[in-house]
Amino acid sequence: VRKRPLFEKEESVKLEYDVVSCIDEHTVTLHNCLYQADLKRPLISHLSCKFARIFDEGADNEFVYKNSGSQQMVLNACRGGLSTMFMFGQTGSGKTHTMTSIESRAAKDIFQNIPEGSSVTVSFIEICGKHVFDLVPPRRTEIRLRDAGKNTVILEGAESVAVDDADRLIEIARQSHTRRKTETTGANDVSSRSHAVCRITITKPGDSGTGSLVLVDCAG
Structure with a gap:
């Protein structure tokens, strides 16, 4: 909290x-x-x-990242595990402020800790009621979620972008946030009207394992 x-x-x-x-x-x-x-x-x-x-x-953001379990979850994904973080709270409570800081620090930690030769891809979507949009392209594109079984979901039609460094990963996340659907409320001029989901996939060299970090910034 x-x-x-x-x-x-x-x-x-x-x-x-x-x-x-x-x-x-x-x-x-x-x-x-x-x-x-x-x-x-x-x-x-x-x-x-x-x-x-x-x-x-x-x-501050650095202290929260290191002491909330966030950094440990990022490192778990680097080792081939699955980590999911949700940011939940009312509008104006600081969810997106905290999540964007976690995204930046996570990007740096990922490229400092993954084995040499690993590949990193990122996808970024928003869920608006029954509609799902890809936020990576310059224009929001509606996509479909498909159940692939074994507790996995396929983002059908969404771009999955390969990134080579932390700066590129941070930039994609930043641009994607600007494309989210927002409205003005009494508590927040840019209240998010959608759930934003950033999925970072880490594939170790030689297909020796895959880790995943999912960051969810809930609506509000």
Whole structure:
């Protein structure tokens, strides 16, 4: 769980207040302003929740990447494993901000840790309700998802681009994010209206194994 800092516009409004307190690395407390049964006297209800790891508003992207399990999942994919990360939260909570930073760091770690002679490919799609679009081409192209059995899915019609270095991988991810469907909401000027799925496939030399890293930035 990661708490973002208050935006400047939130701090400038007198009626806004911080309702989340990170107590320690595993506990977060939510403060809910309510009224007594007479609907006249105010009260504040406090709800504490436990999680595997809490990051307060002072934690930077590098710290989150190294201490949330993200880096370990990337290295697992480099060794031939399957790793999947979901970024989930309400609009304006910082999902895409965190995910794009993970993508950049993951790209660098991949090319620093894969065996020499490995190949890396990337595909990037978005899921909008019942429709799926390829975000790699300059123009969003609708594609199909097909169940291939054995818990695998084929992105029918989607481009899978071979990349030779971290910079190219980061650039494809950055461009793909700009093609996502967004709308303006009260909390976010560019709220994502789709689930973005970045799939990075690592094939070891001589077809000695394949690793996969799937990064999902949920709508909101």
